[in-house]
Amino acid sequence: MTEKLVEIEDLKVYFPITKGILFDRVIGHVMAVDGVSLSIGQGETYGLVGESGCGKSTLGRALLQLNPPTAGKVRLGGIELTTLPREQLRAQRKRMQMIFQDPMSSLDPRQNIESILSEGLVAHGIGANREERRALISRTLDAVGLPRWALSRYPHEFSGGQRQRIGIARALVLSPELIVADEPVSALDVSIQAQVINLLDELQTSLGLTYLVIAHDLAVVRHISDTVGVMYLGALVEEASSNDLYRRPLHPYTKALMSAVPVPDPLIEERRERILLKGDLPSPANPPSGCRFRTRCPWARERCAAERPELRLIEGHKVACHFAEELAGIAVPEGELVSRSD
Amino acid sequence: MTQLARKKIAKLERLAELAAVHANEGGESLWREAFRRLRHNPAAIVGAVILGIFVLVGFVGPFLVPFSPTQTGLGFVSEAQNIIPGPSAQHWFGLDHQARDEFSRMVVGARQTLLVGVVATAFGLFFGCLIGGLAGAAYGLGGKRGRSLDNVLMRFIDMLLAMPGLLLAVSIVALLGPSLTTVMIAVGFVSIPTFARLLRGSMIAQANAEYVVAATSLGVGRRKIALSHILPNSVAPVLVQATLTLATAIIEAAGLSFLGLGNPDPATAEWGAMLTDALARFEFAPRLAFYPAVGIIITALGFTLLGEAMREALDPKLRK
Amino acid sequence: MALLNVEDLTVVFGGKDRADVRAVDGVSFEVRAGEVIGLVGESGCGKSVTSLALMGLLPPKGNKVTGKAIFDDGVNLLSTDQRTLRDMRGREIAMIFQDPLSSLNPVVPIGVQVTEVLARHRGMTGERARKEAEALLDRVGIPDPRRRLKEYPHQLSGGMRQRALIAMAVACRPRLLIADEPTTALDVTIQAQILELLKELVHQDGTAMIMITHDLGVVAGLCDWINVLYAGRVVETASRHSLFAQPTHPYTHGLLASIPRLDSVRGDRLNPIPGSVRDLLPWVEGCAFAPRCERVLESCVEGPPALVGGAHAYRCVNPFGADS
Numbered sequence: 001m002t003e004k005l006v007e008i009e010d011l012k013v014y015f016p017i018t019k020g021i022l023f024d025r026v027i028g029h030v031m032a033v034d035g036v037s038l039s040i041g042q043g044e045t046y047g048l049v050g051e052s053g054c055g056k057s058t059l060g061r062a063l064l065q066l067n068p069p070t071a072g073k074v075r076l077g078g079i080e081l082t083t084l085p086r087e088q089l090r091a092q093r094k095r096m097q098m099i100f101q102d103p104m105s106s107l108d109p110r111q112n113i114e115s116i117l118s119e120g121l122v123a124h125g126i127g128a129n130r131e132e133r134r135a136l137i138s139r140t141l142d143a144v145g146l147p148r149w150a151l152s153r154y155p156h157e158f159s160g161g162q163r164q165r166i167g168i169a170r171a172l173v174l175s176p177e178l179i180v181a182d183e184p185v186s187a188l189d190v191s192i193q194a195q196v197i198n199l200l201d202e203l204q205t206s207l208g209l210t211y212l213v214i215a216h217d218l219a220v221v222r223h224i225s226d227t228v229g230v231m232y233l234g235a236l237v238e239e240a241s242s243n244d245l246y247r248r249p250l251h252p253y254t255k256a257l258m259s260a261v262p263v264p265d266p267l268i269e270e271r272r273e274r275i276l277l278k279g280d281l282p283s284p285a286n287p288p289s290g291c292r293f294r295t296r297c298p299w300a301r302e303r304c305a306a307e308r309p310e311l312r313l314i315e316g317h318k319v320a321c322h323f324a325e326e327l328a329g330i331a332v333p334e335g336e337l338v339s340r341s342d
Numbered sequence: 343m344t345q346l347a348r349k350k351i352a353k354l355e356r357l358a359e360l361a362a363v364h365a366n367e368g369g370e371s372l373w374r375e376a377f378r379r380l381r382h383n384p385a386a387i388v389g390a391v392i393l394g395i396f397v398l399v400g401f402v403g404p405f406l407v408p409f410s411p412t413q414t415g416l417g418f419v420s421e422a423q424n425i426i427p428g429p430s431a432q433h434w435f436g437l438d439h440q441a442r443d444e445f446s447r448m449v450v451g452a453r454q455t456l457l458v459g460v461v462a463t464a465f466g467l468f469f470g471c472l473i474g475g476l477a478g479a480a481y482g483l484g485g486k487r488g489r490s491l492d493n494v495l496m497r498f499i500d501m502l503l504a505m506p507g508l509l510l511a512v513s514i515v516a517l518l519g520p521s522l523t524t525v526m527i528a529v530g531f532v533s534i535p536t537f538a539r540l541l542r543g544s545m546i547a548q549a550n551a552e553y554v555v556a557a558t559s560l561g562v563g564r565r566k567i568a569l570s571h572i573l574p575n576s577v578a579p580v581l582v583q584a585t586l587t588l589a590t591a592i593i594e595a596a597g598l599s600f601l602g603l604g605n606p607d608p609a610t611a612e613w614g615a616m617l618t619d620a621l622a623r624f625e626f627a628p629r630l631a632f633y634p635a636v637g638i639i640i641t642a643l644g645f646t647l648l649g650e651a652m653r654e655a656l657d658p659k660l661r662k
Numbered sequence: 663m664a665l666l667n668v669e670d671l672t673v674v675f676g677g678k679d680r681a682d683v684r685a686v687d688g689v690s691f692e693v694r695a696g697e698v699i700g701l702v703g704e705s706g707c708g709k710s711v712t713s714l715a716l717m718g719l720l721p722p723k724g725n726k727v728t729g730k731a732i733f734d735d736g737v738n739l740l741s742t743d744q745r746t747l748r749d750m751r752g753r754e755i756a757m758i759f760q761d762p763l764s765s766l767n768p769v770v771p772i773g774v775q776v777t778e779v780l781a782r783h784r785g786m787t788g789e790r791a792r793k794e795a796e797a798l799l800d801r802v803g804i805p806d807p808r809r810r811l812k813e814y815p816h817q818l819s820g821g822m823r824q825r826a827l828i829a830m831a832v833a834c835r836p837r838l839l840i841a842d843e844p845t846t847a848l849d850v851t852i853q854a855q856i857l858e859l860l861k862e863l864v865h866q867d868g869t870a871m872i873m874i875t876h877d878l879g880v881v882a883g884l885c886d887w888i889n890v891l892y893a894g895r896v897v898e899t900a901s902r903h904s905l906f907a908q909p910t911h912p913y914t915h916g917l918l919a920s921i922p923r924l925d926s927v928r929g930d931r932l933n934p935i936p937g938s939v940r941d942l943l944p945w946v947e948g949c950a951f952a953p954r955c956e957r958v959l960e961s962c963v964e965g966p967p968a969l970v971g972g973a974h975a976y977r978c979v980n981p982f983g984a985d986s
Contacts, residue, residue, distance in 0.1 A: 109372055197934075216849065264906065268882075280821055
């Protein structure tokens with residue numbers, strides 16, 4: 001068993017909904033993350049999938065203490081982050097970094113690349129002078145495959161893929177242990193996505209990084225993750241090793257999600273059976289009683305409305321469904337997602 | 343395939359060349375790019391030329407004028423008989439009602455007008471940015487306590503906004519006594535809420551930008567984030583507003599002088615005051631109103647043209 | 663018999679102080695009734711410009727459109743006057759956009775927007791139009807249509823908005839539907855719903871559809887015939903089965919090899935296409951894809967390659983399968 005780098009326990013992030021002109025009155029809460037526990041082993045990749053509004057990005061930001069958690073614990077290498085005083089937390093930020101979805105909006109348009117990459121170094125007092133920092137930055141640029149003349153350039157002078165490399169370099173230059181990547185490729189062109197995914201893979205191998213990859217694209221997450229967690233309306237509904245999850249999804253939502261992802265192969269597309277979900281995601285401010293997925297679940301029964309299912313261990317998966325064992329054999333026929341034999 | 347190999351080598355060499363060019367070139371910052379776009383905008387050029395002439399006249403003109411602006415009795419003037427001599431070779435713009443050289447008074451008045459506009463705007467800009475910047479930073483980064491501070495500051499600004507600008511300015515002049523300094527303070531004071539609201543709004547918008555989250559996650563301190571990320575990205579609209587305010591400040595200062603709230607010394611050459619004097623003699627010497635009025639209009643136009651062009655140049659949406 | 667016959671469509675953007683850009687460069691394809699044609703490519707390949715040109719929705723200034731697009735053996739969409747075109751839009755040809763929120767009027771209820779279309783093109787008014795609108799919303803799978811008709815766009819979810827937009831598009835039973843990335847802004851489960859709906863509509867009404875997307879997975883399940891675009895030209899055109907079974911152009915091949923797939927194994931390396939779409943050669947000098955191509959030959963840069971190969975055509979001098 002590898003050592004756990006990240007441990008999240010019963011994390012909750014609620015955003016207050018306020019009303020009022022002079023004095024804000026709280027009239028409700030958006031339960032973006034509502035009781036999530038997970039852990040990530042040293043050097044592993046944990047993939048978090050779910051649709052927009054499921055709270056996956058909020059979870060990532062709460063892990064990095066960029067959104068203050070409402071309740072719960074977050075430990076990084078044994079250090080409890082949620083109760084850390086501001087200055088000590090700032091020092092800990094060196095160990096955990098983030099890669100953003102939109103490489104343009106996450107780079108300050110008025111900073112050149114050298115300034116962007118040295119900011120973190122300055123903040124943590126790494127490198128005695130500008131020359132030392134520049135040497136460090138240049139090495140990082142090499143690592144992410146950017147030319148050195150990039151240093152004096154500004155973000156708007158680069159293509160989307162190059163900008164994402166700048167974002168990755170900014171995270172890397174501090175030699176962090178954990179990187180949270182929030183939709184790292186979804187803003188990029190298809191042919192560029194693979195470059196960035198491979199780069200993330202290589203960096204993990206050479207630097208021993210631990211990743212939390214947040215994405216809506218199951219294929220991407222499946223490709224780079226060791227463990228995958230599926231989120232729905234603020235909670236984990238299933239967690240399993242990447243291969244297990246895709247071979248045999250147990251939760252009805254996971255099944256539906258996987259059957260909805262288009263596969264670029266007409267033969268598979270014609271054969272596979274789709275589980276079409278009814279309707280839309282309910283509001284996280286007013287989630288349904290019991291199982292949150294029951295309003296869209298094709299197999300929902302009375303018990304689902306009355307009782308919220310806990311994550312249970314079934315066949316190596318953690319599943320939050322009352323009827324997971326029963327449903328294990330249904331739908332998604334075996335072999336549906338096997339690749340072509342070529 | 344030797345030819346292909348040669349071609350490939352040639353291509354590699356070209357790429358290396360290109361990289362070398364890139365390396366020497368250095369990046370183009372947003373400010374520099376905005377300036378380049380400004381230079382290509384005809385409106386900006388016209389505005390800049392007008393203001394260039396205005397500033398030149400304001401600085402150098404008073405040393406070159408043919409007559410002292412306060413010297414009276416340069417010719418025969420009789421208001422009872424409606425005689426005020428018009429333009430002549432000696433007096434290009436003619437004489438005014440006290441037989442002073444109108445041209446010299448216009449030139450020297452330009453300096454006063456420039457001074458009023460710049461000082462008043464600077465006054466408003468300084469205090470407006472101080473309040474707005476504080477409120478914006480507090481709201482964006484200061485959590486709950488920051489929001490309270492912002493609330494207090496903004497309600498104060500709202501109070502200022504609730505009062506009609508001219509009334510506020512008149513009250514200030516009435517309080518401090520009419521003088522040129524008072525006019526500048528009054529006109530500047532009126533523009534404080536505009537600057538404060540603008541900077542605050544712009545800073546709050548920037549505080550939610552993703553690169554601010556990125557800086558936080560890097561471990562950059564809050565004060566540094568406010569000063570080196572949020573503020574530089576928020577000042578563009580404020581700068582544009584300052585340029586436009588210069589135009590209105592000149593008009594407002596002229597207005598206050600016109601109402602007799604400006605410099606109490608009637609001998610001082612100042613466009614607004616000259617306009618006031620001219621009004622009593624408008625029927626038989628309309629040209630006396632014409633010169634200062636045209637002066638004010640053209641100067642305000644110059645600032646407005648430049649301001650609008652700056653707005654276009656700094657607009658990130660218009661960048662290609 | 664083709665419903666729409668596009669021949670040599672070229673769109674050049676230019677201005678007095680800008681260099682000309684050939685956004686679409688000699689694109690030809692046919693659409694038959696009941697058939698779904700896919701235009702696939704990455705940003706900047708010209709797929710959206712093609713659709714806008716066909717609909718006559720390009721800005722009136724700063725571009726030049728040449729070529730032919732004969733609709734139903736009659737009107738040339740590219741040269742006809744704006745009035746005829748306006749009349750055909752909605753009645754004969756309808757379009758579905760990527761972002762349903764900005765395509766709907768935010769201050770007008772959904773019902774009014776749908777009945778407006780019915781009034782203009784089918785002359786329906788009052789109670790009849792309302793009934794028809796209700797039936798339309800019901801058809802595209804919007805629950806409780808009577809209530810939804812009174813709601814404003816912002817009160818609907820993204821998926822519902824796209825459904826409402828589709829309802830407006832099919833209101834007049836158009837013969838050609840142009841869908842420009844209709845599911846890109848939506849979640850996968852909603853995307854599956856919308857794709858299913860589009861499939862159904864095409865199937866039931868015999869409507870022809872042009873599907874514009876960057877997602878090869880979407881094309882694989884939906885389109886009968888696929889055109890792959892790169893830098894404004896069609897680089898490969900084939901039936902769906904043929905294209906995915908034998909991707910022939912290195913670009914198509916590279917795209918398929920670079921997408922992570924649900925059925926691949928953890929640890930598999932992807933084979934990305936090097937460089938970015940910015941690294942291109944002007945087509946007049948050679949193959950635009952040559953700078954990124956791993957199969958590049960000397961002859962690739964000696965002039966533009968022609969579209970060859972019969973039914974499954976490709977624009978390449980050294981295609982996959984050539985060496986075996």
